[in-house]
Amino acid sequence: MSEGGTEYGHKMTIARSKSIYGPYESNPSNPIMTHMNENAQSNPIQGTGHGDFIQAHDGSWWMVFLGFRPQSLLHHVLGRETFLAPVRWDTNAWPVINGNGTVNIDMNVPTLPLQAVKQHNLDTDFDEAKLGVDWNYLRNPFMRNYSLAEKRGSLRLKTSPVSLDDNDSPTFVGRRQEHVNFSASTALSLNDKKEGDEAGMTIFYTSQAHYDIFLKKSGNGKQKLAIRYRMGVLNQTAYEVEIPSGKIYLKVKGDKDFYSFYYSLDGKEFNFLNKINVWYLSSETNGGFTGVYIGLYAASQSKNSKAYADFDKFMYKPGNSD
Incomplete structure (x- = not known):
């Protein structure tokens, strides 16, 4: 019991x-x-x-x-x-x-014969006909908003008026954070965008607790990169910067205390943007037991949006390396 x-x-x-x-x-x-x-x-x-x-x-x-x-x-x-x-x-x-009713990360005990296990590839190149079991949707996805066929080697996400804040099914697909120390990166372009359209990467616990780094179109027609923190009733845009149009590389690094956000224009040299405590996405703060997802998403404030995001290879690396 x-x-x-x-x-x-x-x-x-x-x-x-x-x-x-x-x-x-x-x-x-x-x-x-x-x-x-x-x-x-x-x-x-x-x-x-x-x-x-x-x-x-x-x-x-x-x-x-x-x-x-x-x-x-x-x-x-x-x-x-x-x-x-x-x-x-x-x-x-x-x-x-385990001798006294407590356990440890490492326990020196006799085991069954060791068997070789094929190394699981933590990266996704989006060349498959469908996403692997690592990737999950929120609730019942609207599959018309997802495509691996329209641009070979990319995941295309079409904007939806359902946002990450809604208890509904936004255009979102994510994989679980499995390590305290990790880095996750992707490259994306936001196409046919108008003001109110956005797409990017989210560190997602619930609709009321997530951190987002995303592309959007500003009122002057320029492309902007932004970081937003949703923590209950607090919804703060912490950072915005104008960047050239076209493909952008995003990276999130996690450690025991912080999530840190980066971007690059060439996929090689990454610029640090901002960081925030992990506390606000924890089970202790929000309740529940399910843990954090690293997600890709696309959303719009308009029901008539025609915007879509193309995500290239998604890379997930455990540890403190880049």
């Missing part, structure tokens, strides 16, 4: 009976897993719970369970993740998880 809430007080307890209908005997050493105790309060994994026992074909036992990794003043943005820990069953005794 999991109890204590899927937060820092989360834990797992266990009871047993010879009959499914009971009566049940509670383990006197409950909880069998928790990080709410003193020796695990600084553990890089927290909120451990919702576990299931698994017996491997070699007879070994394991617990697969959920937890999260705090990163900035006890905030986390990666959502709940899946972890694995060894389980010991002593004769006529209760199960013991």
